[in-house]
Amino acid sequence: MKIIILGAGRVGESVAESLVSEQNDITVIDQDPARLRLLEERLDLRGVVGNGIQPSVLAEAGARDADMVIACAAADEANLVVCKVAHDVFNVPTTIARLRSPEFVEGHDLLGKSGFAVDNVICPEESVTRYIHQLISYPEALQVLEFADGRASLIVVRATAGSALVDHTIGECRDRFPHAEMRVVALYRQDTEVETTPQTRILPGDEVFVLADAERIRMVLGAMHSADKPVQRLMIAGGGKVGLRLARSLAGQCEVKLIEQDKRRCEYLASQLPSNMLILHGDGADEDLLLEENVGDMDLFLALTSDDEDNIMSAMLAKRLGARRVLSLINRRAYADMMQGSTIDIAISPSQAVIGELLTHLRRGDVVAVHSLRRGAAEALEGVARGDAKTSKLVGRRVEDIRLPKGARIGAIVRGQGRGSQVLMPHHDTLIETDDHIIIFIPHKRLVREVEKLFLVGATFFG
Structure with missing residues (x-):
């Protein structure tokens, strides 16, 4: 696909890095x-220097034959205008905007074709x-991802000594937990x-990736x-955009203490x-x-400032002082890779948190959900089997x-x-039916295109 990205900041850079690895034709606009x-x-x-809201700059970037524009500039208004110009002037088929304001919700009339012409909204914050809410709900997990409208979940957990399945084989899982059917996919x-x-x-x-019925998550984690x-x-x-959003959403659920270095920001936080x-x-x-402030009594310490080094240092310090679990927001991918699973229990990259949302719009065939795993190296993909035995590579076939x-x-x-609906753990002789939602673990991104082709419906497929 030919894709134009507006903004070479942290989110834009991360999006570009992910999409380039899939052999897309990428052009980035930045001033x-x-x-x-x-x-x-x-x-x-390719880089194009200039202001992306100007038609001449978009034209230089190749907007006339672009398949998609992803607007990731720092300002909402710039992203809205770019999508409008891309659609109205250049007839770009798909526009995606990064919007921080909660007033612009996907599907709102203002974002429709007669408005700002934004097809999809992403908001890293x-x-x-x-993402953090899931980890608060399931503190044993490193990651919890939902599929099929929440019916199935992929859980990533670090196995600990003394738990029921540790030191047992994968084949023994079903015998030991017959009421919590699960599938270890990686x-x-x-x-x-x-x-x-x-x-x-x-x-x-061991870092274990398990798929299970969402209603059985706690049993599987245990x-x-x-x-x-x-x-x-x-x-x-950190009381920035992420810290404030999280604190506001946790009101009444648990005891929250929020530390912020800027005095004026503290006053604003107190009012909100x-x-x-x-x-x-x-x-x-x-x-x-x-x-x-008794950090040693905390069940969870979250370092959510905009500075990677500060987040790493404060999370490591909180862990040393007795916090049971620590989480750090880390923008630089190299830092996140290095710190994950060290003194810091969980390292989150904001840009990686939205990559899956973007990839869903890029996937071919009837792909409805994509989650980026292993800091972008692997993927979990959910697609819907359409057609019949003559037109589909899936319907009417056994898994084997x-x-x-x-x-x-x-x-x-x-x-x-x-x-x-039923969540089935497939066996070799399980028959795929029309409209089945199939969740596939893909260990290397280079395999994605081959998997996508399975969900394409053709005039006739043989074999």
């Missing part, structure tokens, strides 16, 4: 020539907040993928991890949050302050007859809709 030059040196893309040991056969033994420290108590006390370092929520003026990496690329594997099938 900073030095930033573009660095991107061009590192990635196989909102994506990160949803297992990583010391950052290396281990083949998931029935004879593979789960060891302490099988892999020594049960953690619910999050009741929580401390946030409930009076029983403690707002502290100070540095999240101040050892005396953390001790004074589906030609998946080597390494990709079907983790679950969701059949039916609403409350009557």
Whole structure:
């Protein structure tokens, strides 16, 4: 696909990096020539210097034959105008805008074709907040991802010694937990993928990817991890957009303390949050302050400032001072890769949190959900089997007859809709039916195109 990205900031850079790796034709527009030059040196893309809201700049970037425009500039108004110009002047088929304001919701009349012509909205801050909420709800997990309108979940958990399935083989899972059917779709040991056969033994420290019925998540987590108590006390370092969104959404759910270094921002936070929520003026990496506020009693410490180094230092300090679990927001992908699973329990990259949302719009065939895994190296993809045995590569075929690329594997099938739907763990002789939602784990992004083709409906397919 030919894609134009407006903005070479952290989100734009991360989006470009992910899309370039899939052999898309990428052009990035930014007003900073030095930033573009660095991107061009590192990635196989073209940079155009200029203001993207100007038609002449969009034309230079190739808007006349572009398939998609992704507006990731810092200002909402710039992203809205770019989408409008791209649609009205150049007839670009798909426009995506990064919008921070909660007043612009996807599907709103203002964003329609007669308005700003925004087809899809992405908001990294909102994506990160949803991500963190899942981790608060399931504190044992490293990641919880939903499929088929929440009916199935992919859980990533680090196996701990003493839990029910650790030191047992994958094949023994069904016998030991007959009422919580699950499928181990991937297992990583010391950052290396281990083949998931029935004879593979789960060891302490393994990073295990499990697909299961969403109603069985807690049972599955308990099988892999020594049960953690619910999050009741929580401390946030950083009262920016993410910190405020999260604190506001947690009002009444648990005890929250929020640390913010800027005094004026503290005053604003106090006006926006409930009076029983403690707002502290100070540095999240101040050892005396953390001790004074009993950080060692916290179930979860979250470092959510806009500075990676500050977040890393404050999270590591909070862990050393006794916080049960620590999470750090880290923009630089190299830092996130390095810190994940170290003293810091969970490292989140805001840009990676939205990559899956973007990839859903890029996938061919009837793909309805995409989640980026392993910091972008792997994917979990949900597609719908359409057509019939003559027009589909899936419908009417048994799982063992589906030609998946080597390494990709079907983790679950969701059949039916609403409350009557079923989450099936497929076996070799499971027959795929029309409208089945099929969830596939893809260990390497280079395999994605082959998997996508399975969900394309053709005039006639043979074999």
